[in-house]
Amino acid sequence: MAISSAKKKPMKVKENLGYKIFLVVNYLIMLFIVIVTLYPFLYLVSQSFTSEQAIIRGESGIIPKGFNIDTYKYVLKGEFLSYYKNTIIYTVIGTVLSLVTSAMLAYPMAKSELKFNRFLTPFIIFTMYFGGTLISNYILVVGLGLKNTVPAFILPMMISTYYVILMKSFFQSIPKDLEEAGEIDGLSKFGVFIRIALPLSKPIIATMTLFYSVMYWNNWYNAFLYLSKKQWPVAYYLQTIIRGVGAKEGDGDATSVSANIKSCAMVLTVLPIICVYPVIQKYYVQGMMLGGVKE
Amino acid sequence: MSVNLQQKNTANKKSSFTKHIGKYWQLYLLLIIPIIYYVVFRYLPMFGNIIAFRKYHAGGSIFGDRFVGVKYFKQFVGDKTFWRAFKNTLTLNIGYLLFRFPLTLIFALLINEIRNIHWKKFVQTVSYLPHFISIVIMCGMIKELVSTSGPINNLIASLGGQKISFISEAKWFSTIFISSGVWQSIGWGTILYLAAMSNINPSLYEAAAVDGAGHFRRVWHVTIPSILPTITTLLILDIGGLVGSGGAFEKVYLLYNPMIYETADIVSTYVFRMGIGGGNFSYATAVGLFEGLINLVLLTIANFASKKLTDSGLW
Numbered sequence: 001m002a003i004s005s006a007k008k009k010p011m012k013v014k015e016n017l018g019y020k021i022f023l024v025v026n027y028l029i030m031l032f033i034v035i036v037t038l039y040p041f042l043y044l045v046s047q048s049f050t051s052e053q054a055i056i057r058g059e060s061g062i063i064p065k066g067f068n069i070d071t072y073k074y075v076l077k078g079e080f081l082s083y084y085k086n087t088i089i090y091t092v093i094g095t096v097l098s099l100v101t102s103a104m105l106a107y108p109m110a111k112s113e114l115k116f117n118r119f120l121t122p123f124i125i126f127t128m129y130f131g132g133t134l135i136s137n138y139i140l141v142v143g144l145g146l147k148n149t150v151p152a153f154i155l156p157m158m159i160s161t162y163y164v165i166l167m168k169s170f171f172q173s174i175p176k177d178l179e180e181a182g183e184i185d186g187l188s189k190f191g192v193f194i195r196i197a198l199p200l201s202k203p204i205i206a207t208m209t210l211f212y213s214v215m216y217w218n219n220w221y222n223a224f225l226y227l228s229k230k231q232w233p234v235a236y237y238l239q240t241i242i243r244g245v246g247a248k249e250g251d252g253d254a255t256s257v258s259a260n261i262k263s264c265a266m267v268l269t270v271l272p273i274i275c276v277y278p279v280i281q282k283y284y285v286q287g288m289m290l291g292g293v294k295e
Numbered sequence: 296m297s298v299n300l301q302q303k304n305t306a307n308k309k310s311s312f313t314k315h316i317g318k319y320w321q322l323y324l325l326l327i328i329p330i331i332y333y334v335v336f337r338y339l340p341m342f343g344n345i346i347a348f349r350k351y352h353a354g355g356s357i358f359g360d361r362f363v364g365v366k367y368f369k370q371f372v373g374d375k376t377f378w379r380a381f382k383n384t385l386t387l388n389i390g391y392l393l394f395r396f397p398l399t400l401i402f403a404l405l406i407n408e409i410r411n412i413h414w415k416k417f418v419q420t421v422s423y424l425p426h427f428i429s430i431v432i433m434c435g436m437i438k439e440l441v442s443t444s445g446p447i448n449n450l451i452a453s454l455g456g457q458k459i460s461f462i463s464e465a466k467w468f469s470t471i472f473i474s475s476g477v478w479q480s481i482g483w484g485t486i487l488y489l490a491a492m493s494n495i496n497p498s499l500y501e502a503a504a505v506d507g508a509g510h511f512r513r514v515w516h517v518t519i520p521s522i523l524p525t526i527t528t529l530l531i532l533d534i535g536g537l538v539g540s541g542g543a544f545e546k547v548y549l550l551y552n553p554m555i556y557e558t559a560d561i562v563s564t565y566v567f568r569m570g571i572g573g574g575n576f577s578y579a580t581a582v583g584l585f586e587g588l589i590n591l592v593l594l595t596i597a598n599f600a601s602k603k604l605t606d607s608g609l610w
Contacts, residue, residue, distance in 0.1 A: 019510050026405050030418045033402070036478070037421050040436045043446060047439070058444035105329035108322040115315060116323065124333065125610070129535070130591050132340020133583030134544070134563060135570040136357070140340050143357040159332055190321040218429030221545055225571070235431050239549065242435040259439060266432050273427050278420050289490035 041270075047263035048072070055260050071264040080265060083237040087217060087269075090233055094154040094216040098163075099208055106164045107193055110171035128161045141226060152226035153233070157215060163208055169290040170204035171197060206280045207287035214273060234269050241265060347581035353574065367581035377582060380565040383558060384540040384586075387547075391473050392533050399481050400526065403488035404514065419489075422482025434549040437475050438462060465555040472546070472559075487529065491522040527605050535594030538586055540564075562586045 042062055047055070051066030059065045108114055109121060132140070137156060146152035174197055182196045183189075198205070223236035232240075241257045316323065342358065347367055349359025371377045402422075409415040425433070441447050441461040448458045461467045495518065503513045536542065544563040551559035562582060570579025598610065 022510075023408070023410065026408055027414075029405060030409065030414070033481075034418060034421050037425060037482070040440060041424075043440065044436060060444060060446065060449075062446075101329055101332060104325040108326050111319075111322060114319055114322060116326075120326070120330075127333065127337040127341075129594055130341065130587055131337060132343055133580050133587060134541070134566055135576050135580045135583060136340040136343030136346065138571055139346070139351075139357050139576065140336070140343055144335075156336060158336070159329060188321055189319060190325075193322075193325075214427050218427075218431070220429070220431045235429050238429075238435065239431045242431065242438065259442075259444075262435060263439065266435050270428060270432055274424065277423065277427050281420055281423070285486055285490075288486045 041274075044263045044267050047260055048267050050260050052258060052260060055258050060259070071260045072268075075261060075264045075268065080234070080237065080268070083232050083234040084268070086231060087233040087235065090150065090153055091213050091216040093150075094158070095209060095213045097154065098158050098160075098212040098216075099205065101159050102164050102167055102208065102212075103198070103205075105159065106167035107171050107197060109164070110168045124161055124164065138225060147226050148228045148231070150227075150231060153219070153222045153231075154216070156222055157219065160212075160215070163211055166287055166290065167201075167204055167208060170201060170287065173290060174200050203283040204287050204290075207284040210277060210280055210284060214277075217273065234265075238265055238269055344580055344584045344587075346577050347584045349577065351576045351580075353576070359577065363577075367578045368585065370578060371582050371585070376560070376565060377562075379557070380540075380560045380562045384538065384543075384561040384563075386558075387469055387472055387543065387561065388537045388540070390469055391476050392537065394473055395477050395480060395484070396530065396533060398477060399484035400488060402481055403485035403492070404518065406485055407489060407492050407518070419482070419485075422485070424482070425479040426483035428479070430545045430549060433475065433479060434546060437471060437550065441471065462550070463552065463554050465558040468551070468555050468559040471550065472543075476546075484529075487525055488522055491525040492518060495521045524605060527601050531594070531597040531601050534597040535590060537590075538593060539590045540586065 039062070043060075046062050046064045047060055048071055049064035049067050049069065050060065051068055051070070054060075054065035105124070109117060109124070111117070141147065141152050141156060146155070178200070179192050179196055182192045187195060218235055219233065220235040220239050223231070223233050224239070227233075227236070242262055244257055339357070346357075346359040348362060348364060350361050350363050351359040406415060406418060409418065439445055443458050443460055447461075452458055459467070461471060499517045499521070500513055503517050508516060540547075540561040540563040543561055544567070547559055547561050547564050548567065551564065563586075566579045566583045566586075569575045569582070573579075
């Protein structure tokens with residue numbers, strides 16, 4: 001007994017040492033990843049505060065040279081703001097439409113007693129694996145007469161099948177007793193949905209609000225295909241200044257817009273997202289988990 | 296008698312159907328708008344792919360004017376630019392998968408080992424950030440970082456090297472594409488793994504510890520097997536997307552230029568240039584459809600293999 005414990009002890013110390021070394025190495029790896037992830041953002045921020053002259057001299061770094069806020073004053077005075085306003089409008093309208101229609105689909109899909117689901121579920125899921133090509137989607141939107149209208153920006157991406165599946169999984173996790181109690185209290189099916197299921201679904205609604213609003217906020221592609229200049233969201237305007245004025249799509253870059261202006265516009269566009277996403281992290285991690293758990 | 300019975304049966308069936316509708320009509324009502332949406336915006340374009348077999352003119356029927364058979368398919372099979380794009384799509388996708396998949400898994404395992412809860416949460420929050428960034432900003436950042444006056448070239452210069460014009464040299468495209476892709480997706484990719492890890496029953500670890508398994512053996516014998524279904528599912532999805540270039544379209548489109556088409560042009564960007572850029576709608580659709588079908592076949596095979604091997608699949 002005494003021998004065996006004496007034998008065991010040195011082994012344990014060895015393992016602890018190995019483990020401690022691992023913890024230190026792991027810490028350093030994580031630190032490295034954090035720095036590599038944040039560096040590009042800090043670099044943009046730094047450039048946006050760098051003076052025009054320093055940019056022309058090619059002096060750039062993580063600390064702004066000739067610190068000033070002139071770039072911000074310049075950008076916020078120009079057309080940037082009107083595109084920013086478009087983005088806000090599209091994001092709000094689009095997110096509301098997306099949330100409502102997705103919930104309208106996901107809630108009935110979550111009800112196993114609904115016989116029609118046997119056909120509905122494959123009908124919806126199939127679109128995740130096969131669909132229209134780039135061209136047939138374009139032809140459809142143009143064919144519907146939506147070109148140069150705001151719905152052309154919103155409708156093609158309004159319902160995301162993947163997000164509907166996440167919502168459905170959440171609705172399925174709501175205890176049946178609660179909904180049945182609501183019916184006994186005289187609520188209709190619709191009443192149960194509005195008065196009982198939705199109030200219990202704050203985590204998934206928060207998650208979907210974030211996901212959908214980020215989707216609309218970031219989209220440039222639909223704007224590029226369908227919208228006229230006045231209707232552009234900021235993401236597409238940004239793309240045009242990154243590319244450079246006068247350059248055609250896919251031509252590579254013209255350098256007519258200086259790096260501090262580009263950086264400033266990028267910082268302003270990304271700022272709302274950076275402020276919002278950590279706040280509801282708890283919810284979307286949970287939401288993603290639900291979708292990943294096998295039924 | 297038998298006729299009577301049958302009648303009774305249908306009557307019963309009918310009444311149970313009306314009863315079902317009567318009970319659930321409000322839920323069915325909710326479905327109407329979403330179903331119309333899926334028919335119009337998901338299934339119509341799917342059937343609109345038919346123009347790959349039909350002549351289409353701008354402004355005409357979205358299903359084309361007249362049948363021309365496999366003319367367009369024959370055309371692109373002999374098209375060198377198509378095969379170049381096809382090869383690039385495969386190379387970029389496989390390279391991306393080979394780096395991203397193991398790195399994401401390792402990152403998840405390492406995050407799981409962090410003991411300090413605040414540090415852990417901070418690392419996770421930071422690592423999710425790139426996932427939320429617009430592809431426009433992502434590509435804008437890449438261009439700033441690799442530009443000849445950017446920090447990467449400054450570093451090369453300070454180490455005594457020659458500055459490189461990364462964005463206009465064909466041989467650098469896959470490096471830029473893959474590394475930026477890993478940068479953007481690695482953190483977000485850990486969520487499902489970490490979720491699976493948090494569901495592991497702690498008694499499994501205790502039992503392994505009692506059996507004398509050290510820390511790293513416990514990871515190997517408990518953690519990895521427990522998250523194997525998650526690994527498989529994610530791998531199937533990735534394999535199913537190997538030929539697909541839809542997801543990479545925006546990034547390639549925003550980064551490439553004619554100088555580097557040789558390594559950067561993928562099927563979807565080619566489809567775009569031919570179709571929306573050049574007006575060859577039917578030809579471009581044929582190419583896109585071909586890609587979509589291969590994708591579907593690959594996904595089916597991967598799913599089948601996964602079901603045989605691990606009893607878990609996508610469907």
